[in-house]
Amino acid sequence: AQSVSQHNHHVILSEAASLELGCNYSYGGTVNLFWYVQYPGQHLQLLLKYFSGDPLVKGIKGFEAEFIKSKFSFNLRKPSVQWSDTAEYFCAVNPAGTYKYIFGTGTRLKVLA
Amino acid sequence: KAGVTQTPRYLIKTRGQQVTLSCSPISGHRSVSWYQQTPGQGLQFLFEYFSETQRNKGNFPGRFSGRQFSNSRSEMNVSTLELGDSALYLCASSKGPDSYEQYFGPGTRLTVT
Numbered sequence: 001a002q003s004v005s006q007h008n009h010h011v012i013l014s015e016a017a018s019l020e021l022g023c024n025y026s027y028g029g030t031v032n033l034f035w036y037v038q039y040p041g042q043h044l045q046l047l048l049k050y051f052s053g054d055p056l057v058k059g060i061k062g063f064e065a066e067f068i069k070s071k072f073s074f075n076l077r078k079p080s081v082q083w084s085d086t087a088e089y090f091c092a093v094n095p096a097g098t099y100k101y102i103f104g105t106g107t108r109l110k111v112l113a
Numbered sequence: 114k115a116g117v118t119q120t121p122r123y124l125i126k127t128r129g130q131q132v133t134l135s136c137s138p139i140s141g142h143r144s145v146s147w148y149q150q151t152p153g154q155g156l157q158f159l160f161e162y163f164s165e166t167q168r169n170k171g172n173f174p175g176r177f178s179g180r181q182f183s184n185s186r187s188e189m190n191v192s193t194l195e196l197g198d199s200a201l202y203l204c205a206s207s208k209g210p211d212s213y214e215q216y217f218g219p220g221t222r223l224t225v226t
Contacts, residue, residue, distance in 0.1 A: 032213045034215075043116070044205075046215070049213070049214060090155070094213055099144070099168040101215065103148070105155035106155050
């Protein structure tokens with residue numbers, strides 16, 4: 001069955017620390033990849049997306065992610081986190097042409113001021 | 114532009130009852146997806162509609178159903194409610210038919226007692 005794994009369930013960092021959240025998926029075909037963020041009390045928002053082309057994609061608020069096809073991974077990174085990055089982060093995979101989205105269970109990030 | 118709206122925002126039902134949740138997509142969006150979000154399972158895909166047609170569905174029992182109207186508004190129905198159906202139900206819209214960026218609503222919090 002298709003699945004998405006986010007290995008870090010809870011992450012605590014100090015401001016200015018670097019962030020990397022892992023995301024691996026199980027699907028052998030073409031995929032579209034997404035990272036969403038849910039700030040406390042807010043809706044899920046799209047952080048960044050990958051459809052094709054350059055495997056290093058940049059999103060909002062200084063986030064970026066790298067698609068490594070051979071590792072079935074789409075890890076999220078940010079060089080220097082801020083207190084306002086405290087949120088829950090979800091990785092999602094859309095197997096091309098299926099109109100179905102598979103989400104990981106999320107990573108709760110807490111940034112200490 | 115108004116975002117995705119969901120009604121009601123909160124709902125309390127008892128076991129055995131049925132419930133209908135409503136979703137109005139962003140103006141111009143023709144694809145609507147529904148998700149169930151629980152603390153243990155994360156976001157699980159329920160179904161996706163485009164132009165009143167269900168194009169894919171997740172692994173949920175037949176008690177969960179949905180439909181989409183000609184104005185792209187969508188409803189989902191859960192019959193014979195069980196305690197385990199307590200969750201946040203999220204609706205997401207996208208332009209479609211092949212646009213894969215989803216925009217999420219605030220959700221409907223369903224509590225089954």
